Amino acid sequence: MLEIKNLHASVEGKEILNGIDLTVNAGEVHAIMGPNGSGKSTLAQVLAGHEGFEVTDGSVTYEGKDMLELSAEDRACEGVFLAFQYPVEIPGVSNTYFLRAAVNAQRKYHGEEEYDAVDFLSLVKEKMKIVEMDEKFLNRAVNQGFSGGEKKRNEIFHMAVLNPKLSILDETDSGLDIDALRIVAGGVNKLRSKDNAIVLVTHYQRLLNYIEPDFVHVLYGGKIVKSGGKELALELEDQGYDNIREASDSAVAV
């Protein structure tokens, strides 16, 4: 589904991604872990099409297409979804309005008929159950006045409604209390299927107790320095990132 080769990206002349290689197939869940500043969020945003990052080398192929040629909105319409680390507050735009605009933009892209308000509402109410969200959040402005946990839950709710093929969850677990984490992870697990793929960008191993990954990758210095199964996450939890740091820093020195 997704094939990243030798991806380099920089922001304001500073290189942040330094040659990423990653292949994600349908039905797989990949966890990308790494210390602060390793480039995790940059990778997520580059994949979603953030224009603030310049891709300087490498390629990203998604469903056989050159993903780097697609605008952010076209990537979304092709089934790519990014759950933001810091979901954006949008005063004056209700959650339902926003979602309907998004769903209809995607349907239009595929030449499908747009939803009217009534049909859309019944779809949305169905999907709210996945993240146990209260209906009051439908009419509130997007993320405005939401708690941290509510914002993250809202991201997964958006994911449920948009039904993406490739979901990239950027630190969706950070800052959540255990109840919120359970709900968010439960939502993700319900959306997991053999046809879609999920990339979890996370700082903490804790999330992986709730969402079991097929692969774990460690990102450091803008590169994937180690890959393995879910046991790698436990190893990292035990030993921290110091071993990784030492190993890769000395490798660079050589």
Place this chain on the structure above:
Amino acid sequence: MTEKQNLSQTFAEHFAVLEKKLNGKSSTPQHKARQEAMNRFKEVGFPSIKDEEWKYTSLTPLLKVHFQPVAEVPALAPVEEDIAQYRAGYPAAAELVFLNGAFSAELSKIFALPDNVFAGAMALAMEDNHPAIERHLGKHVKLDDNGFVSLNSAFLSDGLLIDVPDNTQIELPIHVIHYTSSPGEDAVVAHPRKLVVAGRSASVKIIETHAGTAGSSYFTNYVSETVAADNAQVETYLLQHHNEDAFQITNRYAVLGRDTNAKFFSFDFGGRLVRNDFTMVMNGEGGEGTLNGLFMPRGDQHIDNHTLIDHAKPHCDSHELYKGILDGESHGVFSGKIIVRQDAQKTDAKQANNNLLLSKKALVDTKPQLEIFADDVKCTHGATIGRMDELALFYLRSRGIPAREANNVLSYAFASELVEGVSVEGLRNQLDDYIHQRLEESFSQEK
């Protein structure tokens, strides 16, 4: 002779033409008032950018226009096709049409007005010695404020009077169209006038649409007075849809009584040079006044809003919110002054001006001012000028919403607070559509 003296001279000549046509009515009290106003105009003249209150708005483009005398503009034929697009289209108690300031009985319609309400031609009310005219007309505006008020008063012969007696409620809004018809070569100047008197515990909603002949240059010099007595509920909406060659100067005054609740909204879309002055006086305890405005200049439009909220009595609340969405090389101005008099303890005054710049060349000047003479008051004010939030834009796009639509959604969201405050559903929907359309036009142009 400078351009300014030139135009003043032109208006003095216009006045002379008017006087000649009075045919024996020149000694009436109304004409005496006109003469006084003309004399004041000659003294006060037009403001210049050297005046503090006019430093951001130069009248030069207006002063260069050649205007034909009001009295020599041929009698206007009813122009339903010109007016049609501005008709309310939603339920209204009446729809009153004014052409160059004069009431048009042919184009106006009364649907459901209580018998004791007067809503129509000021000229008729003057002839009948309507008490509202005697008591209030010209009693609240200040001729000295600027030359435009005295000029309007000098040419005052008709206008809109709405008089709602005590304890009378009008549920549906009264819609008013002020149309400046300027079909010929020379530009027309119109001096429309409005007086609204809401009695004790009366309630009324007024929607005014200002527009004019498409594609021609003209000047609308509007003066309005609203007197809302104790416990009255008044809502006024001004929708300004002039073409982008037109000039509009408005001077509006509102006086609120005890426990009065009055809301004034302005939606300014058109005009080449627009200057709005609004003075709201909180003149009775417990009054609540709202002054809201949305202005959306583009191209080389210039829209200037100057407001003054005068808290004269204690325990009054005022809310003021002006928002600008500016595109092209347009220039927006907001100057909002709040005065809290020594007497006006427990005043709660909130003022905000937020501006969204859609292009690199748009410009806005904003100037909040507080003058507080009482010691137990709450006053807040704030002004912001910003561009589109790139992160929010990316958030919308990353969910599949195309950039153009995302820009539209976010700009609309910026304005939506003002639209949501509109209590007339039909108007709210119209504004909703119109603002979306305007934004669509902005974002369909490559920048």
